[in-house]
Each structure stands twice: as structure tokens, then as C-alpha cells.
Amino acid sequence: MSLLQSFRNLSPRMRLGVGVGLLAWGVIGLQLSDRAEETYFKASEEEKAALKNLGPRITTIERSERR
Template sequence: MSFWQAYRNLSSLTRIGVGAGIIAWATVGLYLSDSVEEKLGFTPTEADKEALDRFKPQIHVIERK
């Protein structure tokens, strides 16, 4: 039995609960990720930001007459 089929076999109330739980987990992760990043020392330095800027695509506008 596949994961999708097992999910579809759950009652509708349970599926709503699973979906709400996933959304809540993602929301908490978005709000807490910056503070956890700072506590673990994973904040990017200015050198890291400059190295990343080198890989960004550059847009050059050419005017036509």
C-alpha cells in the first residue's frame, strides 16, 4: 500500500488534523529558524554574502531605437 493510499484511507477529520499539523510545524519552523541559526553560529558573514552575490545573474539593459 502506498503512502498516498494510506493517507486517503484515513477519515476526513484525521486528514484535516494531519494537514493542520504539517502547516503548524512549517509555521513554527519559519519563525524559529532565524533564532536557532544565531544560537548555533550559522549566521552568514559579509564574506559569505559577497561570495553569494557573485553567483547572482546580472541583467544588462540595452536600449533600442
């Protein structure tokens, strides 16, 4: 029996509870991951400068118009 079939076999009230629980789990995860990133993975200015040097550099060149 597949997971979808097992879900469909639940009562409508239980399906609603499972859906709301999954949505709550996602919202809580998004909130906690943002806070954890701010707390534990804050980049220093030196790291930001090193990362900027690794990126591609784009130089624009004026093209002469052909007529």
C-alpha cells in the same frame, strides 16, 4: 500500500488534523530557523568583507554607437 493511499484511507477529520499539524510544523520550523540563524550564525564584519572579495566583479564599459 503507498503513503498517499494510506492518507486517503484516513477519515476526513483525521486528514484535516494531519494537514493542520503539518502546516503548524512548517510554521514553527520557519520561525525557529530564523531565530537560530540570528543567534548562532551571525557573520562578523571581517567575514562579510572576505565574502565580498570572493564574489564576481562587474565592470561596465561604454560602447561607442555605430552608425
